[in-house]
Amino acid sequence: xxxxxxxxxxxxxxxLSDINLTINSAEFFALLGPTGSGKTLLLEIIAGIxxxxxxxxxxxxxxxxxxxxEQRNISIVYQDYALFPNMSVEQNINYGLRFRKKQSSxxxxxxFDLLVEMLGIQKLIKRSPQNLSGGEKQRVSLARALIVEPNxxxxxxxxxxxxxxTKEVIQVExxxxxxxxxxxxxxxxxxxxxxxxxxxxxxxxKGGHIQQVGLTEQVFKMPNSTFVANFVGMKNIFPLSxxxxxLSFGSKIQLNKHHLTELQLTNKxxxxxxxxxxxxxxxxxxxxxxxxxxxxxxxxIISVSNNGIxxxxxxxxxxxxxxxxxTPNRYFELGLHEDKHVCLGFDQANINLLVENSL
Amino acid sequence: MSKTKPDRLYxxxxxxxxxxxxxxxxxxxxxxxxxxxxxxxxxxxxxxxxNAIWTSFxxxxxxxxxxxxxxxxxxxxxxxxxxxxxxxxxxxVDIPVVIPHTVAGIILLTxxxxxxxxGRFLESTGLEVIGTRVGIVIAMIFVSMPLLxxxxxxxxxxxSPKLENVSRTLGANHFQTFFYVTFAIGWPGILxxxxxxxxxxISEFGAVVMITYHPMIAPTLIFDRFNAFGLEYSKPVSAxxxxxxxxxxxxxxxxxxxxxxx
Numbered sequence: 001x002x003x004x005x006x007x008x009x010x011x012x013x014x015x016l017s018d019i020n021l022t023i024n025s026a027e028f029f030a031l032l033g034p035t036g037s038g039k040t041l042l043l044e045i046i047a048g049i050x051x052x053x054x055x056x057x058x059x060x061x062x063x064x065x066x067x068x069x070e071q072r073n074i075s076i077v078y079q080d081y082a083l084f085p086n087m088s089v090e091q092n093i094n095y096g097l098r099f100r101k102k103q104s105s106x107x108x109x110x111x112f113d114l115l116v117e118m119l120g121i122q123k124l125i126k127r128s129p130q131n132l133s134g135g136e137k138q139r140v141s142l143a144r145a146l147i148v149e150p151n152x153x154x155x156x157x158x159x160x161x162x163x164x165x166t167k168e169v170i171q172v173e174x175x176x177x178x179x180x181x182x183x184x185x186x187x188x189x190x191x192x193x194x195x196x197x198x199x200x201x202x203x204x205x206k207g208g209h210i211q212q213v214g215l216t217e218q219v220f221k222m223p224n225s226t227f228v229a230n231f232v233g234m235k236n237i238f239p240l241s242x243x244x245x246x247l248s249f250g251s252k253i254q255l256n257k258h259h260l261t262e263l264q265l266t267n268k269x270x271x272x273x274x275x276x277x278x279x280x281x282x283x284x285x286x287x288x289x290x291x292x293x294x295x296x297x298x299x300x301i302i303s304v305s306n307n308g309i310x311x312x313x314x315x316x317x318x319x320x321x322x323x324x325x326x327t328p329n330r331y332f333e334l335g336l337h338e339d340k341h342v343c344l345g346f347d348q349a350n351i352n353l354l355v356e357n358s359l
Numbered sequence: 360m361s362k363t364k365p366d367r368l369y370x371x372x373x374x375x376x377x378x379x380x381x382x383x384x385x386x387x388x389x390x391x392x393x394x395x396x397x398x399x400x401x402x403x404x405x406x407x408x409x410n411a412i413w414t415s416f417x418x419x420x421x422x423x424x425x426x427x428x429x430x431x432x433x434x435x436x437x438x439x440x441x442x443x444x445x446x447x448x449x450x451x452v453d454i455p456v457v458i459p460h461t462v463a464g465i466i467l468l469t470x471x472x473x474x475x476x477x478g479r480f481l482e483s484t485g486l487e488v489i490g491t492r493v494g495i496v497i498a499m500i501f502v503s504m505p506l507l508x509x510x511x512x513x514x515x516x517x518x519s520p521k522l523e524n525v526s527r528t529l530g531a532n533h534f535q536t537f538f539y540v541t542f543a544i545g546w547p548g549i550l551x552x553x554x555x556x557x558x559x560x561i562s563e564f565g566a567v568v569m570i571t572y573h574p575m576i577a578p579t580l581i582f583d584r585f586n587a588f589g590l591e592y593s594k595p596v597s598a599x600x601x602x603x604x605x606x607x608x609x610x611x612x613x614x615x616x617x618x619x620x621x
Contacts, residue, residue, distance in 0.1 A: 048527070070529075078524075080521070082521040084540055086543045095526070099529065145529075
């Protein structure tokens with residue numbers, strides 16, 4: 001288990017501020033944030049490559065804040081793999097073992113064979129890293145990090161340099177490895193789909209501040225701010241207004257009153273300003289006739305794009321533009337096309353109330 | 360079959376290259392071919408010539424090793440740290456490149472002679488500098504040092520610090536990381552710097568002659584023969600020095616290239 005308490009780190013023009021995180025043993029935890037949010041910096045502080053100005057890092061209860069990286073037994077895998085070019089694949093994987101004497105070489109040989117087999121790199125071990133593909137390099141890098149049985153495995157954007165197919169294969173392998181070895185893992189990424197397919201818990205970071213921490217599904221379904229909502233793909237975010245005791249957005253859509261207690265509007269925000277409504281694109285329903293959803297609107301399709309897996313449809317309803325995802329089959333079934341008038345609906349349960357992000 | 364028009368820039372580049380290679384090689388080849396064979400044979404047997412060439416090679420090798428020991432760690436420090444005044448420090452390292460080597464000799468003579476406390480101190484410890492091989496090595500170090508430091512620095516800069524981070528997290532301490540990863544990967548670049556340093560030391564004359572005329576290094580002997588006996592007697596020594604230096608230089612280059620390939 002790793003606990004980060006009140007951690008602060010200052011750089012000219014940037015700071016990690018009041019970072020508090022707990023990653024439980026055997027957990028797959030993701031740190032999600034845009035470029036320049038301080039993700040990699042936090043990873044390097046955990047690894048001991050950089051030291052925080054204040055705060056502490058506890059590893060299985062032991063304070064490792066001032067420990068050198070070689071004393072922490074924390075492995076790191078970088079997005080560009082950082083394989084040693086002067087060593088073969090086998091030498092790369094076994095590199096960390098020359099500094100460890102706690103186990104017999106038989107155990108390490110068994111571990112080596114297991115990792116090499118699980119990652120499917122048996123045939124590569126005599127080769128030089130320069131002659132490997134991106135996916136192969138990533139596998140070697142993972143084997144090298146895991147053979148030393150780290151207390152925690154740190155993954156720095158592990159899929160960003162891979163093509164889509166290789167990325168999917170490695171994700172499956174990583175999941176399998178995690179399920180087998182139960183290594184506590186912290187992955188840094190800017191891609192929520194990677195988090196969704198791998199991590200049990202996620203922390204969202206922006207500008208050196210943690211915005212939200214929670215179970216992946218919970219953060220995905222219930223983001224607490226407009227920034228998090230945007231980041232987890234909640235494409236429909238609209239400002240909320242409150243007039244004459246009626247909560248509404250887009251002038252037409254009035255929300256049921258029970259949301260008032262949920263919002264706990266302060267005096268400062270009694271008019272609803274500073275609050276937003278968020279709807280996931282996959283939660284929107286499109287039909288040609290009346291729908292059975294709690295809320296319904298008439299709109300016109302203004303743009304359509306297809307990425308092969310789903311169709312993204314933008315619908316103008318009053319002053320608001322909604323984005324909805326449909327399967328290509330459903331799209332053709334409904335006979336949708338640009339400029340077509342449709343009915344758009346969503347349920348009360350799919351409405352998320354968000355706070356404007358001031359950071 | 361359509362004929363493509365030759366690229367004018369490419370032709371110009373090619374012509375420039377040809378001009379430069381000719382400028383370097385023609386005088387060398389001319390010297391080697393125009394040297395009288397009989398005088399050449401006499402020169403090869405001349406003890407003074409053998410001693411001078413040996414002194415050149417020996418002092419250049421010692422110089423390279425000393426710069427390696429002190430210069431490589433310093434180059435690593437410069438490659439991995441950003442600090443206030445770094446540009447000034449780097450400029451100081453490059454000073455020997457920009458000052459005339461006779462001036463370098465004068466500078467060194469000023470501090471190593473009896474008129475300076477350092478010279479008097481060295482004399483009191485029994486270490487003779489002026490007129491000795493120690494003096495030759497000091498002069499060579501002064502003028503050749505930037506070559507190895509800069510080559511090693513460039514080699515270290517080209518190595519991603521992430522490799523060192525990974526090594527540290529895998530259990531290697533800073534020294535182990537340096538030897539197994541940074542130095543091992545940067546070695547071809549460092550070796551190239553060592554070869555250039557060695558070659559620069561072999562060719563040094565101006566700084567050395569100000570501090571140590573005797574024992575003579577090969578360039579001093581050539582200068583001496585030229586002054587005493589003229590061009591015909593300085594040419595054979597030059598030809599021998601060029602031949603031996605080129606052979607060693609080519610061998611070292613091949614070794615370095617093999618290192619890069621591996």
